[in-house]
Amino acid sequence: MITLAEVQAFCTVARAASTPYTLLQAVEGITAAMGFRYFALVHHIDLLNPGSTAVRLVNYPRNWVDAFEEGRLYAADPIHRASHTTTIGFAWSKVAAMISLNPRDHAVLATARSAGLGEGFTIPAHVPGEVNGSCSFAMRTGEELNAEQLPLVQLVGSFAFEAARKIARATIAPIAAAPQLTERQIECVALVAQGKTDWEIAKILGVGAETVTQHLKDARDRYGVTKRTMLAIRALFDGAISFTDILR
Amino acid sequence: MITLAEVQAFCTVARAASTPYTLLQAVEGITAAMGFRYFALVHHIDLLNPGSTAVRLVNYPRNWVDAFEEGRLYAADPIHRASHTTTIGFAWSKVAAMISLNPRDHAVLATARSAGLGEGFTIPAHVPGEVNGSCSFAMRTGEELNAEQLPLVQLVGSFAFEAARKIARATIAPIAAAPQLTERQIECVALVAQGKTDWEIAKILGVGAETVTQHLKDARDRYGVTKRTMLAIRALFDGAISFTDILR
DNA sequence: CGATCCCTCCCCAGTTCTGGGGATAACGCA
DNA sequence: TGCGTTATCCCCAGAACTGGGGAGGGATCG
Numbered sequence: 001m002i003t004l005a006e007v008q009a010f011c012t013v014a015r016a017a018s019t020p021y022t023l024l025q026a027v028e029g030i031t032a033a034m035g036f037r038y039f040a041l042v043h044h045i046d047l048l049n050p051g052s053t054a055v056r057l058v059n060y061p062r063n064w065v066d067a068f069e070e071g072r073l074y075a076a077d078p079i080h081r082a083s084h085t086t087t088i089g090f091a092w093s094k095v096a097a098m099i100s101l102n103p104r105d106h107a108v109l110a111t112a113r114s115a116g117l118g119e120g121f122t123i124p125a126h127v128p129g130e131v132n133g134s135c136s137f138a139m140r141t142g143e144e145l146n147a148e149q150l151p152l153v154q155l156v157g158s159f160a161f162e163a164a165r166k167i168a169r170a171t172i173a174p175i176a177a178a179p180q181l182t183e184r185q186i187e188c189v190a191l192v193a194q195g196k197t198d199w200e201i202a203k204i205l206g207v208g209a210e211t212v213t214q215h216l217k218d219a220r221d222r223y224g225v226t227k228r229t230m231l232a233i234r235a236l237f238d239g240a241i242s243f244t245d246i247l248r
Numbered sequence: 249m250i251t252l253a254e255v256q257a258f259c260t261v262a263r264a265a266s267t268p269y270t271l272l273q274a275v276e277g278i279t280a281a282m283g284f285r286y287f288a289l290v291h292h293i294d295l296l297n298p299g300s301t302a303v304r305l306v307n308y309p310r311n312w313v314d315a316f317e318e319g320r321l322y323a324a325d326p327i328h329r330a331s332h333t334t335t336i337g338f339a340w341s342k343v344a345a346m347i348s349l350n351p352r353d354h355a356v357l358a359t360a361r362s363a364g365l366g367e368g369f370t371i372p373a374h375v376p377g378e379v380n381g382s383c384s385f386a387m388r389t390g391e392e393l394n395a396e397q398l399p400l401v402q403l404v405g406s407f408a409f410e411a412a413r414k415i416a417r418a419t420i421a422p423i424a425a426a427p428q429l430t431e432r433q434i435e436c437v438a439l440v441a442q443g444k445t446d447w448e449i450a451k452i453l454g455v456g457a458e459t460v461t462q463h464l465k466d467a468r469d470r471y472g473v474t475k476r477t478m479l480a481i482r483a484l485f486d487g488a489i490s491f492t493d494i495l496r
Numbered sequence: 497c498g499a500t501c502c503c504t505c506c507c508c509a510g511t512t513c514t515g516g517g518g519a520t521a522a523c524g525c526a
Numbered sequence: 527t528g529c530g531t532t533a534t535c536c537c538c539a540g541a542a543c544t545g546g547g548g549a550g551g552g553a554t555c556g
Binding site for chain 1: 252255256259292328329332333334335336347348350372373374375376379380396399400402403406407409410413440441442443445473474475476477478480481482484485487489490491492493494495
């Protein structure tokens, strides 16, 4: 049984880790200390740039990893799918109650079992605008989870993922400084992000359609982009608008 | 100083709570036990929107809540914005290092302080396809956080939010079940998010422009949207694409 | 006072999207 | 074998966007 003090120590180490290798060692250590055999700290795919900035620390059995990649299971993996429906960790044995499993899912789970993966616990990690991720810990086939310590396992998973995320993010070049939009421009951009046309935005704001067109023209200029889609995404990225503004 | 056992007890109670009131009482109790005075367990949505059934358990000072709603600060609240950039809890004093604060943000924070809200700690909660949420705990002005116990506070926040989410799930309309796009569709959407035209995307993918148009047509259909801007933002929100795919 | 910024409105030409309607071929699944 | 899904290509008409140009009024600031 792991203690809170050990978790806090791991937290400190993880937070200070500046390379994947440092973090990997820390995760290996705490995985064993928690009584687990395997871990997988991953972003759920990055189809466009595989490997580049995506988080990926795994010590699963080799034959399972191979099967996973060969079968392109990352998008369909039921554990990953289940992790997209919750904010806290869950035991793999509870997955059937979280999502509906199709025959293919059962096949995936069976393959995992035959590769030596037993019961596991997965902590989801989502940030709007980032590929979904998760941190999983697993036993060998036949061993049982210690339900008592699962809250601590969840903490470890959260800290581990955030540490990996920070390391991955550090490798990304900073984007150009965010220009300041005027209030009116922000209102227009927020409505653009909702898929409104210039005419609709004009009605909503109570001004002429040409005025809206002009505000968006100016806003595009400030960001140095030529498409309203890019405008919306840049504004979203630097916080000029938020998902909260857009989706209801 | 709260103990792990107390957190686990709260976890059990929260998990079993079936009404907002039961949960509210549990949260009130643990808030005090952790040495906090205030809590806010909320979905980040338009609070004034009538008929909204989102999570909302708050005991912040009355005058702050009023100012918050009157000024429609929920969308711009820097604490909420900061919570959209991380997977783990953070102290409010660290917000300036997480996002860039504009004059309006400083005004919001000043208003909060003058309403009696001191230092606080916020645990983000995001599920793909659902509105963002968070669980915050705050002290009175002048009191200090106990850094030692923040990991436990984070656990409490996570469990509390998930419990509230479960209670509200029956009544919350998800933004829409996140549809699964095909690989090709995702590639097209990612390039759309970069501001590329159909013709440019066609060149990049080495297919005809009509094919790209068709993929985007299909993708829009799956999300039930009519504009490519909305398509890009929805795909971004539920993790089909990410900012790192888009911005260099 | 002039300079600068913001909001408002207008015109125009060309490009790009969007929503209809088609079609063919490959693949896996039942 | 047939059925569904995916990827590829095609046509068209109308709506929407984009990048030029210009102009007036109000506010602020030095």
